[in-house]
Amino acid sequence: MGGDDHVIDVEGLTKSFGGHRALRGIDLTVPRGHVLGLLGPNGAGKTTTVRVLTTLLRPDGGRVRVAGHDVLSDPGAVRRSIGLSGQYAAVDEKLTGFENLRMVGRLYGMNRAQAAERARALLRRFRLSDVSDQRAGAYSGGMRRRLDLAGALVARPEVVVLDEPTTGLDPRGRMDTWEIVSTLVEDGTTVLLTTQYLEEADRLSDTIVVIDQGSVIARGSADALKEHMxxxxxxxxxxxxxxxxxxxxxxxxxxxxxxxxxxxxxxxxxxxxxxxxxxxxxxxxxxxxxxxxxxxxxxxPTLDEVFLELTGQDGRPADVPAPQVGGVR
Ligand SMILES: Nc1ncnc2c1ncn2[C@@H]1O[C@H](COP(=O)(O)OP(=O)(O)OP(=O)(O)O)[C@@H](O)[C@H]1O
Ligand SMILES: [Mg+2]
Missing domain, CATH: 3.30.70.980 (YebC, transcriptional regulation domain)
Structure with a gap:
């Protein structure tokens, strides 16, 4: 299996919508058990990258492998190795929290007892046991987000992809989500998360890749990025x-x-x-x-200053070339 050391392996990924080049040749690798933070402003190409990785969108060019499987030649195997959450919220409001998670387990081929057991365990872990028999439609935004995240973990995926998992959450909800990501990592899960928040990327990621207008403009640890600027x-x-x-x-x-x-x-x-x-x-x-x-x-510099300087949203200096900070590619 070629992608054994790199659970996520993206090379030269391109994608256009009509004449608009949303991804202009993205390279990413994420070793097993690592968290990669894909950081970028609105429209940078984060969700497009996530959709290609999760087989929801076909790439125009490049090579994309997840858990050793190619997204084009073996999309089914890719989907089975990934848990996806964020900007898609697959929560059914008419079902209770318990029923939602049990349904996901059944969709993944578990029998009723297995699916129920897995649902209860996840509800406990996400502090939703008290509301497990209430309809998800009555959940607060934070509770719903936790349920959505739990849904991504039902099948114990090797890889979890979180697209802006904390956007729109209050500080408490954000802290909860950060904690969940940390427990995922303890379990050995490989995580790719997108965010517009530097603080979040800094806190959660082993490596940060900054993208802007469909291109990688910097990569490295938060410290390396600060150092480099x-x-x-x-x-x-x-x-x-x-x-x-x-x-x-x-x-x-x-x-x-x-x-x-x-x-x-x-x-x-x-x-x-x-x-x-x-x-x-x-x-x-x-x-x-x-x-x-x-x-x-x-x-x-603070990470915010690094980010502004890198993305040029604060008037990018012409004499600063896009850095390629060393470390994990
Ligand atoms: N289905 C589509 N059709 C046409 N253009 C699209 C489509 N999806 C994305 N785009 C464009 O591609 C670019 C990248 O969009 P993308 O959603 O990947 O950005 P993003 O980094 O996820 O932004 P955000 O932080 O706002 O979620 C944007 O210019 C967007 O308008
Ligand atoms: Mg997006």
Whole structure:
């Protein structure tokens, strides 16, 4: 079985809708028992990737293997190895939570007793035992999401694919979902999850792949991504908010990208790959410009800053090439 070390193996995946190229050659590999966070803004191609992986959509080009099976030549085997949850919510509102999960078990070929036992075990694990005999239509959003997630696990799949599992959940629901993903990993399940939240990718994933407009623009661990982004950010708090624009022009010469301005905090922030020496030069230039600085910081970027810089949603600097951070491909 070729895909034994990489449970998910995607190479050169392309997909167009009409003339629109939604995926422009995506490469992904996920080793057994790892969590891959596929991070990207709206329309990046996350759901399209998930739909191809789960055989709901045919790729135009490239090779896609899940648990050693090719999505085109052996879609049935791929489907049997995957549990899918998120943006599809296959919960039947007229059935109780218990009935929903038992039905899924029956669909997977379990007998009544096996299906019932599996349903009860999952309801316990997802803290739904108390409401197991209520119709799913009466569940809160968070309860319904947990039921949907439980449904993905009924058949003990090797691979679980979660498409934005926490979008629309309150903080408590988000924490619950994070906990569930952690228990999946303890069981040795391989997980691919998509998210628009850096914090989530950072917390849950062994590797993060950032995609934007159908292309991979960065990959690596959260730490590696932060490290790679020019290494550091320089913050300058000015005495006068009126100086911010002029100061931004000066500071821009000593960092990379357009400085971010937070007028309320009278703060400028810009990336740099030269750390201390860039800071020293920027401060000297500000002083020559007659701009009074009351506070400075040289720090690692937050993941949000990394993300904004990578996706260019904050004015991508032309001199920063799309990085390929080392680590798992
Ligand atoms: N069935 C379709 N027909 C036409 N265009 C589509 C279709 N599905 C997706 N697209 C387009 O492909 C691109 C990628 O969409 P996709 O749903 O994969 O993004 P996403 O990363 O999941 O976004 P979101 O975070 O909003 O869920 C978008 O430009 C979208 O409009
Ligand atoms: Mg989507």
């Amino acid at each position: 020019g290494g550091a950010r320089m913050d300058f708090v000015l005495a006068e908010a009126a100086d911010l624009e002029a100061a931004a022009g000066i500071v821009a010469d000593h960092g990379h990208g357009r400085p971010e301005i937070d007028a309320g905090a009278r703060t400028l922030s810009v990336g740099t790959s030269e750390g201390q020496s860039a800071m020293t030069r920027a401060l000297a230039a500000l002083e020559r410009g007659g701009i009074s600085v009351v506070e400075v910081a040289l720090r690692r």
